[in-house]
Amino acid sequence: MKKALALICLIAATAVMTGCGLGGSFCGGTTVEPILSDKPWANSNNYEYISYDVTRYEAVLADDGVNYTYGDVEATGSRSVTLVTVDGNIYDSGELDKVNAYSEYFAANLGSTANKRLSPGADTYSVLYSEMTLTYADGSNYAGKTDTLTSVLIFRTSSLLPVFSEKQADYQSSGVRYTATADYIDYRNVFTSSEGHNVETSLRNESTAYDNELLYYVIRSHSSLTPGSSSSVSVRNSVYTGLDNAENYRTMAFAVASEENGTYGVSGIDPDRDGFISRYFDDGEVEYSEEDATDEETGLVTPKGYSLPAYYVSLQYSNNNRGATKYLYYSKTGFDYIGETTERVLLQTLDFETDSDGNPSSITSSLISDYKTSTLM
Numbered sequence: 001m002k003k004a005l006a007l008i009c010l011i012a013a014t015a016v017m018t019g020c021g022l023g024g025s026f027c028g029g030t031t032v033e034p035i036l037s038d039k040p041w042a043n044s045n046n047y048e049y050i051s052y053d054v055t056r057y058e059a060v061l062a063d064d065g066v067n068y069t070y071g072d073v074e075a076t077g078s079r080s081v082t083l084v085t086v087d088g089n090i091y092d093s094g095e096l097d098k099v100n101a102y103s104e105y106f107a108a109n110l111g112s113t114a115n116k117r118l119s120p121g122a123d124t125y126s127v128l129y130s131e132m133t134l135t136y137a138d139g140s141n142y143a144g145k146t147d148t149l150t151s152v153l154i155f156r157t158s159s160l161l162p163v164f165s166e167k168q169a170d171y172q173s174s175g176v177r178y179t180a181t182a183d184y185i186d187y188r189n190v191f192t193s194s195e196g197h198n199v200e201t202s203l204r205n206e207s208t209a210y211d212n213e214l215l216y217y218v219i220r221s222h223s224s225l226t227p228g229s230s231s232s233v234s235v236r237n238s239v240y241t242g243l244d245n246a247e248n249y250r251t252m253a254f255a256v257a258s259e260e261n262g263t264y265g266v267s268g269i270d271p272d273r274d275g276f277i278s279r280y281f282d283d284g285e286v287e288y289s290e291e292d293a294t295d296e297e298t299g300l301v302t303p304k305g306y307s308l309p310a311y312y313v314s315l316q317y318s319n320n321n322r323g324a325t326k327y328l329y330y331s332k333t334g335f336d337y338i339g340e341t342t343e344r345v346l347l348q349t350l351d352f353e354t355d356s357d358g359n360p361s362s363i364t365s366s367l368i369s370d371y372k373t374s375t376l377m
Contacts, residue, residue: 035160036221040343045374046085052366054079054134059360068360077134079366085126085157090118095127102152103166105181105190110164117185118163128153128214136173145172153213160218162211165238180238182211191242199245209234209249219254220330220344225311228258232318253318256311264312266329266347268303269368276371277306280335308333310347324352337373345371
Protein backbone atom coordinates (compact mmCIF):
# COMPACT_ATOMS: atom_id res chain seq x y z
CA MET A 1 0.00 0.00 0.00
CA LYS A 2 1.35 3.41 -0.92
CA LYS A 3 1.58 5.59 2.15
CA ALA A 4 -0.08 8.50 0.37
CA LEU A 5 -1.21 10.01 3.65
CA ALA A 6 1.82 9.40 5.79
CA LEU A 7 2.83 11.88 8.48
CA ILE A 8 5.23 13.40 5.96
CA CYS A 9 3.19 13.66 2.77
CA LEU A 10 4.75 14.74 -0.52
CA ILE A 11 2.38 16.35 -3.01
CA ALA A 12 3.43 17.39 -6.51
CA ALA A 13 3.33 21.16 -6.84
CA THR A 14 2.84 20.95 -10.58
CA ALA A 15 -0.26 18.73 -10.51
CA VAL A 16 -3.00 20.25 -12.65
CA MET A 17 -6.34 19.03 -13.86
CA THR A 18 -6.53 17.76 -17.41
CA GLY A 19 -9.49 16.62 -19.44
CA CYS A 20 -9.43 13.27 -17.64
CA GLY A 21 -8.55 14.59 -14.18
CA LEU A 22 -5.06 14.78 -12.74
CA GLY A 23 -2.35 13.58 -15.06
CA GLY A 24 -0.64 10.22 -14.68
CA SER A 25 -2.35 7.79 -12.34
CA PHE A 26 -5.50 9.94 -12.22
CA CYS A 27 -6.49 9.53 -15.89
CA GLY A 28 -9.41 7.25 -16.61
CA GLY A 29 -12.87 6.88 -18.09
CA THR A 30 -16.11 8.66 -17.33
CA THR A 31 -19.53 7.64 -16.08
CA VAL A 32 -22.81 9.22 -17.11
CA GLU A 33 -25.20 7.88 -14.45
CA PRO A 34 -23.96 9.80 -11.43
CA ILE A 35 -25.73 9.12 -8.14
CA LEU A 36 -26.19 5.65 -6.65
CA SER A 37 -29.73 4.83 -5.58
CA ASP A 38 -28.43 3.00 -2.50
CA LYS A 39 -26.63 5.66 -0.51
CA PRO A 40 -23.37 4.45 1.08
CA TRP A 41 -24.27 6.04 4.42
CA ALA A 42 -27.74 4.43 4.70
CA ASN A 43 -28.45 2.50 7.90
CA SER A 44 -31.47 1.55 9.99
CA ASN A 45 -30.78 4.34 12.49
CA ASN A 46 -30.88 6.99 9.73
CA TYR A 47 -27.86 8.56 11.38
CA GLU A 48 -24.18 9.06 10.66
CA TYR A 49 -21.62 11.10 12.60
CA ILE A 50 -17.98 11.65 11.61
CA SER A 51 -15.42 13.74 13.44
CA TYR A 52 -11.95 14.77 12.29
CA ASP A 53 -8.76 16.10 13.83
CA VAL A 54 -7.77 19.16 11.81
CA THR A 55 -4.16 20.32 11.46
CA ARG A 56 -2.89 23.14 9.29
CA TYR A 57 0.79 22.91 8.35
CA GLU A 58 3.13 25.28 6.64
CA ALA A 59 3.82 23.95 3.14
CA VAL A 60 7.56 23.47 2.71
CA LEU A 61 9.34 22.76 -0.56
CA ALA A 62 11.01 19.36 -0.40
CA ASP A 63 14.65 18.64 -1.20
CA ASP A 64 13.77 17.60 -4.76
CA GLY A 65 12.59 21.15 -5.50
CA VAL A 66 9.29 19.88 -6.92
CA ASN A 67 7.17 18.42 -4.15
CA TYR A 68 5.86 19.99 -0.96
CA THR A 69 5.83 18.46 2.50
CA TYR A 70 4.46 19.29 5.96
CA GLY A 71 6.31 22.05 7.80
CA ASP A 72 5.54 23.64 11.17
CA VAL A 73 2.04 23.35 12.62
CA GLU A 74 0.19 26.64 12.14
CA ALA A 75 -3.18 25.72 13.67
CA THR A 76 -5.13 22.80 15.12
CA GLY A 77 -8.80 22.08 15.59
CA SER A 78 -11.66 19.74 14.86
CA ARG A 79 -14.43 19.18 12.36
CA SER A 80 -17.64 17.18 12.65
CA VAL A 81 -20.47 16.29 10.27
CA THR A 82 -23.78 14.77 11.29
CA LEU A 83 -26.16 13.37 8.68
CA VAL A 84 -29.77 12.62 9.65
CA THR A 85 -32.20 11.01 7.23
CA VAL A 86 -35.78 11.88 8.12
CA ASP A 87 -37.97 8.80 7.94
CA GLY A 88 -41.39 10.06 6.92
CA ASN A 89 -42.83 13.56 7.07
CA ILE A 90 -40.19 16.08 8.08
CA TYR A 91 -42.83 18.04 10.03
CA ASP A 92 -43.30 15.05 12.31
CA SER A 93 -39.60 14.95 13.18
CA GLY A 94 -37.55 17.08 15.53
CA GLU A 95 -35.11 18.19 12.83
CA LEU A 96 -37.07 21.28 11.83
CA ASP A 97 -36.86 22.56 15.42
CA LYS A 98 -33.06 22.28 15.23
CA VAL A 99 -32.88 24.10 11.91
CA ASN A 100 -35.29 26.78 13.15
CA ALA A 101 -33.05 27.32 16.18
CA TYR A 102 -29.98 27.63 13.97
CA SER A 103 -31.34 29.88 11.22
CA GLU A 104 -33.49 32.97 11.75
CA TYR A 105 -34.18 33.04 8.02
CA PHE A 106 -35.45 29.47 7.96
CA ALA A 107 -37.64 29.99 11.02
CA ALA A 108 -39.21 33.10 9.48
CA ASN A 109 -39.70 31.83 5.93
CA LEU A 110 -39.68 28.02 5.66
CA GLY A 111 -39.79 26.36 9.05
CA SER A 112 -43.40 27.00 10.02
CA THR A 113 -45.58 23.94 10.52
CA ALA A 114 -48.57 26.11 9.54
CA ASN A 115 -47.72 26.71 5.88
CA LYS A 116 -45.56 23.58 5.39
CA ARG A 117 -43.38 24.90 2.59
CA LEU A 118 -41.41 21.65 2.54
CA SER A 119 -43.64 19.20 0.71
CA PRO A 120 -42.29 15.64 0.95
CA GLY A 121 -43.64 14.57 -2.42
CA ALA A 122 -42.10 11.34 -3.66
CA ASP A 123 -38.84 11.92 -1.78
CA THR A 124 -37.82 12.24 1.83
CA TYR A 125 -35.48 14.82 3.33
CA SER A 126 -32.10 14.57 4.99
CA VAL A 127 -30.31 17.16 7.11
CA LEU A 128 -26.55 17.68 7.25
CA TYR A 129 -25.01 19.58 10.17
CA SER A 130 -21.34 20.56 10.18
CA GLU A 131 -19.02 22.40 12.53
CA MET A 132 -15.34 23.26 12.32
CA THR A 133 -13.01 25.13 14.66
CA LEU A 134 -9.38 26.03 14.04
CA THR A 135 -7.16 27.63 16.70
CA TYR A 136 -3.87 29.20 15.67
CA ALA A 137 -0.64 28.07 17.30
CA ASP A 138 1.78 30.16 19.31
CA GLY A 139 4.21 31.94 17.05
CA SER A 140 1.71 32.37 14.22
CA ASN A 141 0.30 35.72 13.14
CA TYR A 142 -3.02 34.87 14.81
CA ALA A 143 -1.76 33.03 17.90
CA GLY A 144 -4.60 31.97 20.20
CA LYS A 145 -7.38 33.11 17.88
CA THR A 146 -10.05 30.64 16.77
CA ASP A 147 -11.96 30.52 13.50
CA THR A 148 -15.38 28.83 13.59
CA LEU A 149 -17.52 27.58 10.70
CA THR A 150 -20.94 25.96 11.04
CA SER A 151 -23.59 25.01 8.51
CA VAL A 152 -26.97 23.32 8.07
CA LEU A 153 -28.24 21.82 4.83
CA ILE A 154 -31.61 20.25 4.02
CA PHE A 155 -31.62 18.16 0.87
CA ARG A 156 -33.71 15.52 -0.87
CA THR A 157 -32.51 12.08 0.18
CA SER A 158 -32.64 10.33 -3.19
CA SER A 159 -31.50 13.04 -5.59
CA LEU A 160 -29.24 14.92 -3.12
CA LEU A 161 -30.60 18.17 -4.54
CA PRO A 162 -30.74 21.03 -2.02
CA VAL A 163 -33.76 22.63 -0.43
CA PHE A 164 -32.12 25.02 2.02
CA SER A 165 -28.63 25.76 3.33
CA GLU A 166 -27.06 28.26 5.69
CA LYS A 167 -23.44 28.77 6.62
CA GLN A 168 -22.24 30.91 9.51
CA ALA A 169 -18.62 31.96 9.97
CA ASP A 170 -16.72 33.75 12.72
CA TYR A 171 -13.09 34.38 11.78
CA GLN A 172 -11.28 35.74 14.83
CA SER A 173 -8.12 35.72 12.72
CA SER A 174 -9.49 38.45 10.45
CA GLY A 175 -12.38 39.84 12.49
CA VAL A 176 -14.85 38.90 9.75
CA ARG A 177 -18.22 37.30 10.46
CA TYR A 178 -20.86 36.36 7.91
CA THR A 179 -24.04 34.39 7.31
CA ALA A 180 -24.75 32.95 3.86
CA THR A 181 -28.23 31.55 3.22
CA ALA A 182 -29.47 29.73 0.11
CA ASP A 183 -33.22 29.27 -0.21
CA TYR A 184 -33.88 26.83 -3.05
CA ILE A 185 -37.67 27.01 -2.62
CA ASP A 186 -38.01 30.75 -3.20
CA TYR A 187 -34.75 30.86 -5.21
CA ARG A 188 -32.91 33.55 -3.33
CA ASN A 189 -29.52 33.89 -1.67
CA VAL A 190 -29.08 36.19 1.34
CA PHE A 191 -25.61 37.23 2.50
CA THR A 192 -24.81 39.43 5.50
CA SER A 193 -21.37 40.23 6.91
CA SER A 194 -19.76 42.20 9.71
CA GLU A 195 -18.13 44.35 7.02
CA GLY A 196 -21.51 45.65 5.87
CA HIS A 197 -21.71 43.54 2.73
CA ASN A 198 -25.41 42.71 2.83
CA VAL A 199 -27.01 41.53 -0.41
CA GLU A 200 -29.88 39.41 -1.69
CA THR A 201 -29.38 37.60 -4.99
CA SER A 202 -31.86 35.72 -7.14
CA LEU A 203 -31.11 32.06 -7.87
CA ARG A 204 -31.99 30.12 -10.98
CA ASN A 205 -34.49 27.27 -10.82
CA GLU A 206 -31.77 24.73 -11.57
CA SER A 207 -32.54 21.07 -10.96
CA THR A 208 -29.09 19.62 -11.65
CA ALA A 209 -26.85 21.60 -9.28
CA TYR A 210 -25.89 20.52 -5.77
CA ASP A 211 -25.09 22.71 -2.79
CA ASN A 212 -21.40 23.11 -2.08
CA GLU A 213 -21.87 21.96 1.53
CA LEU A 214 -22.84 18.49 0.26
CA LEU A 215 -20.05 18.15 -2.29
CA TYR A 216 -18.08 15.44 -0.46
CA TYR A 217 -21.24 13.36 -0.07
CA VAL A 218 -22.14 13.77 -3.73
CA ILE A 219 -18.75 12.36 -4.68
CA ARG A 220 -19.11 9.64 -2.05
CA SER A 221 -22.35 8.43 -3.65
CA HIS A 222 -21.17 8.95 -7.23
CA SER A 223 -20.95 5.97 -9.57
CA SER A 224 -17.55 7.22 -10.80
CA LEU A 225 -15.91 6.67 -7.41
CA THR A 226 -13.89 3.76 -8.80
CA PRO A 227 -10.15 3.57 -9.59
CA GLY A 228 -9.23 5.25 -12.87
CA SER A 229 -12.57 7.00 -13.32
CA SER A 230 -13.34 10.71 -13.50
CA SER A 231 -16.40 12.90 -13.72
CA SER A 232 -17.75 16.31 -12.72
CA VAL A 233 -20.65 17.79 -10.76
CA SER A 234 -22.25 21.23 -10.71
CA VAL A 235 -22.42 23.09 -7.39
CA ARG A 236 -23.66 26.41 -6.10
CA ASN A 237 -21.81 28.30 -3.36
CA SER A 238 -23.86 30.71 -1.26
CA VAL A 239 -20.79 32.51 0.11
CA TYR A 240 -19.34 33.37 -3.30
CA THR A 241 -22.82 34.24 -4.57
CA GLY A 242 -23.10 36.78 -1.78
CA LEU A 243 -19.63 38.22 -2.24
CA ASP A 244 -20.12 38.62 -6.00
CA ASN A 245 -23.85 39.47 -5.81
CA ALA A 246 -24.23 37.05 -8.71
CA GLU A 247 -25.12 33.38 -8.61
CA ASN A 248 -21.98 31.30 -8.18
CA TYR A 249 -22.51 28.19 -10.27
CA ARG A 250 -19.42 26.08 -10.92
CA THR A 251 -18.45 22.70 -12.24
CA MET A 252 -16.19 20.64 -10.00
CA ALA A 253 -14.08 17.98 -11.69
CA PHE A 254 -12.88 14.98 -9.73
CA ALA A 255 -10.67 12.05 -10.67
CA VAL A 256 -9.97 8.78 -8.86
CA ALA A 257 -6.39 7.54 -9.05
CA SER A 258 -5.88 4.30 -10.91
CA GLU A 259 -4.24 1.37 -9.14
CA GLU A 260 -1.93 0.28 -11.92
CA ASN A 261 1.13 0.91 -9.76
CA GLY A 262 -0.32 -0.03 -6.40
CA THR A 263 -3.09 0.94 -4.01
CA TYR A 264 -3.59 3.88 -1.68
CA GLY A 265 -4.52 4.20 1.96
CA VAL A 266 -4.78 6.36 5.05
CA SER A 267 -2.50 5.73 8.03
CA GLY A 268 -2.34 6.99 11.61
CA ILE A 269 -6.02 6.33 12.41
CA ASP A 270 -6.93 5.73 16.08
CA PRO A 271 -3.26 5.46 17.16
CA ASP A 272 -4.05 4.51 20.78
CA ARG A 273 -6.47 1.73 19.76
CA ASP A 274 -9.17 3.09 22.06
CA GLY A 275 -11.53 4.59 19.51
CA PHE A 276 -14.05 3.68 16.84
CA ILE A 277 -12.10 1.11 14.82
CA SER A 278 -12.95 -1.72 17.25
CA ARG A 279 -16.69 -1.06 16.75
CA TYR A 280 -16.55 -1.88 13.04
CA PHE A 281 -13.58 -4.21 12.55
CA ASP A 282 -12.48 -7.45 14.19
CA ASP A 283 -9.01 -7.87 15.71
CA GLY A 284 -6.46 -8.39 12.95
CA GLU A 285 -8.86 -7.30 10.21
CA VAL A 286 -7.16 -3.91 9.87
CA GLU A 287 -3.41 -3.33 9.67
CA TYR A 288 -1.96 -1.60 12.74
CA SER A 289 1.47 0.00 13.20
CA GLU A 290 2.82 0.06 16.75
CA GLU A 291 5.08 3.03 16.03
CA ASP A 292 6.04 5.47 13.31
CA ALA A 293 7.85 3.69 10.49
CA THR A 294 9.98 5.31 7.78
CA ASP A 295 10.30 3.81 4.31
CA GLU A 296 14.04 3.76 3.55
CA GLU A 297 13.49 4.07 -0.20
CA THR A 298 10.95 6.90 -0.29
CA GLY A 299 11.51 8.53 3.09
CA LEU A 300 7.76 8.59 3.71
CA VAL A 301 6.65 8.04 7.28
CA THR A 302 3.76 5.75 8.20
CA PRO A 303 2.50 7.08 11.53
CA LYS A 304 1.48 4.91 14.43
CA GLY A 305 -2.10 3.69 14.14
CA TYR A 306 -4.45 1.79 11.86
CA SER A 307 -4.22 1.91 8.07
CA LEU A 308 -7.25 1.60 5.81
CA PRO A 309 -7.25 1.20 2.01
CA ALA A 310 -8.81 4.16 0.23
CA TYR A 311 -9.95 5.64 -3.05
CA TYR A 312 -7.58 8.54 -3.75
CA VAL A 313 -9.56 11.43 -5.26
CA SER A 314 -8.41 14.77 -6.64
CA LEU A 315 -10.92 17.62 -6.78
CA GLN A 316 -10.67 20.94 -8.58
CA TYR A 317 -12.73 23.57 -10.36
CA SER A 318 -13.22 22.56 -13.98
CA ASN A 319 -12.38 25.89 -15.61
CA ASN A 320 -9.37 28.02 -16.46
CA ASN A 321 -9.17 29.49 -12.94
CA ARG A 322 -9.01 26.14 -11.18
CA GLY A 323 -7.33 27.11 -7.94
CA ALA A 324 -5.66 24.65 -5.59
CA THR A 325 -6.46 20.95 -5.74
CA LYS A 326 -8.17 19.17 -2.87
CA TYR A 327 -7.42 15.53 -2.13
CA LEU A 328 -10.06 13.21 -0.65
CA TYR A 329 -9.61 9.67 0.66
CA TYR A 330 -12.71 7.46 0.86
CA SER A 331 -12.55 4.07 2.55
CA LYS A 332 -12.58 1.04 0.26
CA THR A 333 -13.44 -1.12 3.28
CA GLY A 334 -17.01 -1.18 4.58
CA PHE A 335 -17.75 -0.27 8.20
CA ASP A 336 -19.75 -3.20 9.61
CA TYR A 337 -21.92 -2.85 12.70
CA ILE A 338 -24.46 -5.47 13.83
CA GLY A 339 -25.09 -6.75 10.33
CA GLU A 340 -25.20 -3.36 8.61
CA THR A 341 -22.45 -1.89 6.44
CA THR A 342 -21.81 1.74 5.56
CA GLU A 343 -19.49 2.37 2.65
CA ARG A 344 -17.03 4.89 1.27
CA VAL A 345 -16.51 6.72 4.55
CA LEU A 346 -14.44 9.88 4.06
CA LEU A 347 -11.24 9.16 5.99
CA GLN A 348 -9.12 12.21 5.27
CA THR A 349 -8.97 15.41 3.26
CA LEU A 350 -6.02 17.55 2.24
CA ASP A 351 -6.67 21.20 1.36
CA PHE A 352 -4.01 23.44 -0.12
CA GLU A 353 -3.82 27.22 0.10
CA THR A 354 -1.60 29.00 -2.38
CA ASP A 355 0.33 32.26 -2.39
CA SER A 356 0.09 35.02 -5.01
CA ASP A 357 2.39 33.03 -7.31
CA GLY A 358 0.19 29.92 -7.12
CA ASN A 359 2.61 27.94 -4.95
CA PRO A 360 1.32 26.01 -1.90
CA SER A 361 1.63 28.05 1.29
CA SER A 362 -0.23 25.77 3.71
CA ILE A 363 -1.68 22.26 3.86
CA THR A 364 -4.72 21.51 6.02
CA SER A 365 -5.27 17.86 6.93
CA SER A 366 -8.54 16.54 8.36
CA LEU A 367 -8.08 12.97 9.65
CA ILE A 368 -11.00 10.88 10.89
CA SER A 369 -11.10 10.59 14.70
CA ASP A 370 -14.54 9.08 15.35
CA TYR A 371 -17.37 7.43 13.46
CA LYS A 372 -20.88 6.58 14.69
CA THR A 373 -24.03 5.18 13.12
CA SER A 374 -26.12 5.52 16.25
CA THR A 375 -26.71 8.29 18.79
CA LEU A 376 -26.28 5.62 21.49
CA MET A 377 -22.60 4.99 20.69
